[in-house]
Amino acid sequence: MSSLPSERIEEEGAPKPNPRERFFEDVPEDELRRVFVWPNLLSIELIGGLLLLLLLGLLAVLVNAPLETLANDEKTPDPSKAPWYFLGLQELLLHMHPSLAGVIVPGVVILGLMAIPYIDRERVGTGIYFTTKKGLPIALFSLAYTAVWEVALILMDQYLPAAEGGHGLGPYLHTVLGWPEWISAIVVPSAIMLFIPALLVLLVRRRWQADRREVMIALYAFFFASFWTLTLVGTFFRGESMNLVLPWNLPGFTQ
Amino acid sequence: MAEPRPSLWERIRESSLYRSIYRTRYPDQPRWQSMVILQSLALHLHPVRVPKRATRLTYTWGLGGLSVWLFLILTFTGVFLMFYYVPDVPGAYFSIQNLATSVTFGQFMRNLHRWAAHAMVLLVFMHMTRVFLTGAYKPPREYNWMVGVGLLVLTFLLSFTGYLLPWDQLALWAITVGTNMAGSTPLVGGAIRTALLGGFSVGPATLVRWYTLHVIFLPLALIVGMSIHFWRIRKDGGISTPIYEEEEIGSHVQLAQ
Known part of the structure; x- marks a missing residue:
């Protein structure tokens, strides 16, 4: 906001710049x-x-x-799915260790959301959609960036063959290369999940000189896009044995 | 010349019964527009006046208010369902069937409860996104943002505990998947899973636990959380208004001490 003295001298005589110009909206x-x-x-x-x-x-x-037939613990439906808002987590389960997908990732997400205002403590920018003019392009870029990454990773896990009839990066590292499971199912997925937002932060800092609020916008968009990408894939593209199918090939609710 | 006779409505408004309930006149003048808010339990959640922007649909989209409204709809339809529902295996399933076939408005109330529950998960999530996008979590509202995230988690839990209650195949297996996830918590996973299930698999004990959580504990927890949330909105300066420069801080935000 504060302009350098040299800039001030140059601007003398010129029409006074509007200090609100950098904001997304001037209410x-x-x-x-x-x-x-x-x-x-x-x-x-x-x-x-x-x-x-x-x-x-x-x-x-x-x-x-919906009301299906009476609960029967001897007849497992295929696929068995959680309610839609947990299908993002269920989708994660297909790609990594259950502790990571079912507990650690959602725990970190909740703590991360709660931490937002303690990281971005700048009060200027409150009450303005996207705060600055860079906010919206950063958000749109982050949404697309995240969705592309995740769809690509989901496709890779479906089509990368592993030994013993399995497929996916984790099983490949474990069964073909012989890496221990804690590396293939915990360390590698964690590294990927940290790398994607880290690269995103780097990109928005480089491309837009993003400040703290704008980095937060990128990270929230990453969370938002992840939630909806995984939820939509889990809801509409997972059929028998949780294999990828097209929505019109999904088995009906009652077999 | 005789005074014109007061109308029936005027006579009701002048009666001591009416005046004991409503202490203000119809709020068409500033004085009564203030009084009507200050003297009503429900309305005094609001301040008397708000920035015009707060009434703009495209600023808040009414998402927080609609979430509360959904909670009220869910409480009302939920109590209705409780009249007929039996938390028993397999009686729960048959009580839901009975609701659909032989209770007046039974199917309608169950449908409304179900769709309102899905809508509440969606709207609370969208409310959080709106608050994020407008930077309304920034100080002094950081604690209330945290309370809000807690309310989102409670909303998920309320919806999830309700999912088991019809005791059909959809319910049983969704909850099996969900509790298996919780069971994979490092170190304490097994204990958490056993506590959630009341045993080693989804059964009668699970149903009673989840029913109790769904109709008493979680709604009460949500009410406590919502009370803090609404109270803090007012204490933190009401709805967020734009802050463009440091100097503006304090002029727009009047903290109630």
Whole structure:
């Protein structure tokens, strides 16, 4: 924000630069004027609440909640899937040690989310979507970067053959190259999962001279894209024995 | 000339019963617009006035408020379901079947509960994303952001514990997959899994545990968390407004001491 003295001399006489130019949006003064909650906010909340209730009510009339046959612990359905919001984690399970996929990664993600405001402590930029003009391109780049990486890794794990009929990088390192399992299923996947965001941070720092907030935007986009990429693959592209299939080839809910 | 006779509505509003409940007149003037907020338990979660931007749909998208609304819908439909649901193996399954076939609005209430639960997971997640994108986690709101992440986790747990209750194939195997994941925790995984299941596999003890968590413990935990969350929104200066320069800090954020 603060300009160097030399710049100031050069700018003398020229039209005064707008200090808000670097921000993504310049909220007009009028928008900060305080208005009464009744009726300005309450009317919007009432309409929003009613619309949501109407939408859910319609859905409840049109689509029944699933109810399959009585639980039977001797008949394992294939595939057996967790609820949709855990399918990202279930997808991770296919690629690494279960401790890593089921506990350590989600634990680190939750702690990482909680830590965001203790790392990015700069108050300037609060209340502005993406904060700076660089925020949106950084976010879009990070989303695409993450999705491409993860789809590529998922495809590699499906099509890289390993011994004993297995497939994937971990089994390949373990069964073909004979690496111990703690390296192939824990160290290697951890290294990959750390490398992807680390390279992302490096790239946005180089390309956009990203500050701390912009690096946070890149990392949140990495988390967001990971969650949705893995969840969508787990939901729509995993069929029998959790092999990759196209959505229209998925086995129906009832076999 | 005689006074015109008051209308029925005016007479109701002048009655001592009505005036004992609502102490303000219809809020069409600033004074009553303030009073109506200050004197109502539900409305006083809000301040009397907010920045115009806070009422803009494209700033908050109403996601936090709608999440609370979903929690209320889920509580209402959930209590209805509890009237008919039996946490018993295999009775739970038959009570759900019974709900669909011989209870008035039974299927509708179950459907509404199910879809509202999915919507709540989605909306809480989107609310977090909105707060992130607007930088509304920055100091002094960092603690409330952390509380919010905790509320997201509680929302996941509430949805997941409810998933087992119909006791059908979908429920049993989803929970088997989920508890196996928790069981892979280093060192204490086995103990966690046994505690979650009340045994070594998903069975009657699991159902009772998850039912109890779903209808009592987790909703109460969520209510406590939400109370802190809403209280801190106000204490941390209300809805976030733009800060462009250091000097602005303090002029826009009036911390309630």
